[in-house]
Amino acid sequence: MKGYVHNSDQSFHLNGLAISGVQSLNANYQIPTEDNNFLGYVGPADLIQNAPGVARFSLDRVMITSDEPITELIAAETGFDGGIEYNSQYINFQSGFIDSYQCSFAVDSLAESNISISAYGEVGPNVIIKRNTQKQNELFIPSSSGISIDFDGRETNRVVSFAFEMNAEHKPVYKIGSIFPCEVVLGTPIKQKFSIEMEVDDYKSKNVYDYMRTGTHFETIRVTLKNQCGSQEQVQYVFRDAHLLSQDFSTNSENDTSINLSYSTVSRDKPEILYI
Amino acid sequence: MRYIRHQECEIEINSNKFFAKRATLSAGSSVQDNRVYGGGLRSYSSTSALEASVEFSYYITGDNDPLIALTGTHSCTGKFCGIEFSGAYLTSYNVNIAPYRLVEFSAAFSIYSGFRNETQTGSFKTDPMKLANGAYTELLNFNKNNIGIDFPNDINYRVSCERTPNYVIGHEYPQDVRLGKVEKSISVVGENVGSIINFSGKDFAKISISPKNIDYAARGQTIECEGMISSQNLDISSNGLMNGSIEIIESAR
Numbered sequence: 386m387k388g389y390v391h392n393s394d395q396s397f398h399l400n401g402l403a404i405s406g407v408q409s410l411n412a413n414y415q416i417p418t419e420d421n422n423f424l425g426y427v428g429p430a431d432l433i434q435n436a437p438g439v440a441r442f443s444l445d446r447v448m449i450t451s452d453e454p455i456t457e458l459i460a461a462e463t464g465f466d467g468g469i470e471y472n473s474q475y476i477n478f479q480s481g482f483i484d485s486y487q488c489s490f491a492v493d494s495l496a497e498s499n500i501s502i503s504a505y506g507e508v509g510p511n512v513i514i515k516r517n518t519q520k521q522n523e524l525f526i527p528s529s530s531g532i533s534i535d536f537d538g539r540e541t542n543r544v545v546s547f548a549f550e551m552n553a554e555h556k557p558v559y560k561i562g563s564i565f566p567c568e569v570v571l572g573t574p575i576k577q578k579f580s581i582e583m584e585v586d587d588y589k590s591k592n593v594y595d596y597m598r599t600g601t602h603f604e605t606i607r608v609t610l611k612n613q614c615g616s617q618e619q620v621q622y623v624f625r626d627a628h629l630l631s632q633d634f635s636t637n638s639e640n641d642t643s644i645n646l647s648y649s650t651v652s653r654d655k656p657e658i659l660y661i
Numbered sequence: 662m663r664y665i666r667h668q669e670c671e672i673e674i675n676s677n678k679f680f681a682k683r684a685t686l687s688a689g690s691s692v693q694d695n696r697v698y699g700g701g702l703r704s705y706s707s708t709s710a711l712e713a714s715v716e717f718s719y720y721i722t723g724d725n726d727p728l729i730a731l732t733g734t735h736s737c738t739g740k741f742c743g744i745e746f747s748g749a750y751l752t753s754y755n756v757n758i759a760p761y762r763l764v765e766f767s768a769a770f771s772i773y774s775g776f777r778n779e780t781q782t783g784s785f786k787t788d789p790m791k792l793a794n795g796a797y798t799e800l801l802n803f804n805k806n807n808i809g810i811d812f813p814n815d816i817n818y819r820v821s822c823e824r825t826p827n828y829v830i831g832h833e834y835p836q837d838v839r840l841g842k843v844e845k846s847i848s849v850v851g852e853n854v855g856s857i858i859n860f861s862g863k864d865f866a867k868i869s870i871s872p873k874n875i876d877y878a879a880r881g882q883t884i885e886c887e888g889m890i891s892s893q894n895l896d897i898s899s900n901g902l903m904n905g906s907i908e909i910i911e912s913a914r
Contacts, residue, residue, distance in 0.1 A: 425671030428786035559760035560812035
């Protein structure tokens with residue numbers, strides 16, 4: 386008995402790939418139960434399962450390689466396997482679906498992402514999963530100075546921070562006589578949120594009432610992240626028909642003038658994240 | 662007097678104790694006021710017999726449900742928290758099955774011989790039991806080709822027994838209770854309904870349902886139904902999945 390689990394003795398696999406840059410992991414499952422209360426019954430109290438068990442996995446990672454192997458699993462028709470290994474022990478899942486994916490970038494810090502997975506079917510040490518069937522990608526560390534945003538027909542690289550969030554709701558469908566779901570249905574549309582903080586030079590604000598007159602303001606926004614490790618690799622997040630949700634302009638006597646913009650968009654397809 | 666706790670209220674039919682979840686006893690007389698010309702109240706009198714019933718939902722712990730044998734001409738006796746009744750006839754019998762839910766049985770009785778005694782607490786105990794669960798229930802012939810549904814997610818089986826009491830002048834309780842029509846029906850909810858029926862319904866191969874527990878041990882008899890698909894329904898709403906449902910009827914008597 387070692388008494389503890391060292392971080393070097395842990396790993397997380399997703400669809401055959403050992404995920405790099407993992408900062409924290411959480412795995413839980415819940416088995417709903419009800420009491421065995423019956424009229425007149427004074428036998429041993431017990432609990433009875435009354436709904437299917439669902440497992441959830443979430444992980445935070447620092448983006449030292451691109452998230453492409455993860456984001457390509459978003460809105461997948463069929464589930465993928467994966468799991469945690471610690472001290473040669475396992476908590477594996479058979480059929481997982483990405484419920485949410487978030488990533489955030491800020492000047493002077495490494496980009497981070499968070500992934501939440503719902504797993505249906507068996508979960509535990511006896512589940513056999515694919516391991517190391519995918520090769521690790523080359524290092525990809527988005528440069529603080531390499532974040533640029535193109536929207537409203539202008540391009541600026543004075544981005545201070547940027548965050549993207551995607552939520553895809555999955556609904557398992559169970560049939561009588563089966564302990565596993567017969568289908569896991571992806572709820573559409575897929576909701577995406579995007580917020581960006583920029584230093585202001587000539588940013589031109591919009592009139593709120595213009596939006597009211599013309600309907601919701603649509604915008605196509607393209608955020609590009611360039612690799613600071615020398616290569617020409619880049620990731621592009623494209624938000625088509627994004628709705629401006631809020632604008633937050635702030636300034637002070639220290640000449641710090643910034644603006645926070647929040648956008649939301651929905652789509653029938655998975656988010657447009659291009660790895661170039 | 663004090664409130665009776667749920668664990669002190671036994672439900673018993675023909676000396677079999679039931680793992681009941683909910684139970685209701687009701688008695689209703691048809692008593693009416695008799696008023697004379699001028700509006701004066703003369704008395705109260707009843708115009709028909711007492712309407713009394715007991716119904717409860719329960720779980721099966723063995724491979725036989727003793728109540729299914731009561732769909733015939735036999736009457737039964739029973740106790741509801743110490744209140745005794747006899748001359749009880751099963752009028753409806755239901756089985757509800759859904760994924761991962763306990764298979765819930767329910768029965769309703771018409772009581773034709775009144776009640777005796779007041780409530781009396783009592784309890785029973787057994788070893789831990791494993792109850793039937795929808796996730797382990799075995800279905801036979803539930804498929805697209807037969808009934809138009811591959812993924813049944815809700816099944817409701819019902820047997821209704823028509824009971825006609827035969828009253829004789831001068832007697833409070835009926836001389837006998839005649840069994841009329843016995844109809845079985847099953848409604849199945851799933852992902853589709855298959856081809857839509859015409860005016861004459863649709864025939865299908867016999868279906869059967871075997872409620873089982875986590876060890877695949879039988880809980881109650883196998884339910885079988887062989888009749889006609891009498892109705893179909895498809896419904897869908899935005900943000901939802903299409904739900905198909907069919908109704909199967911079988912006239913047993």
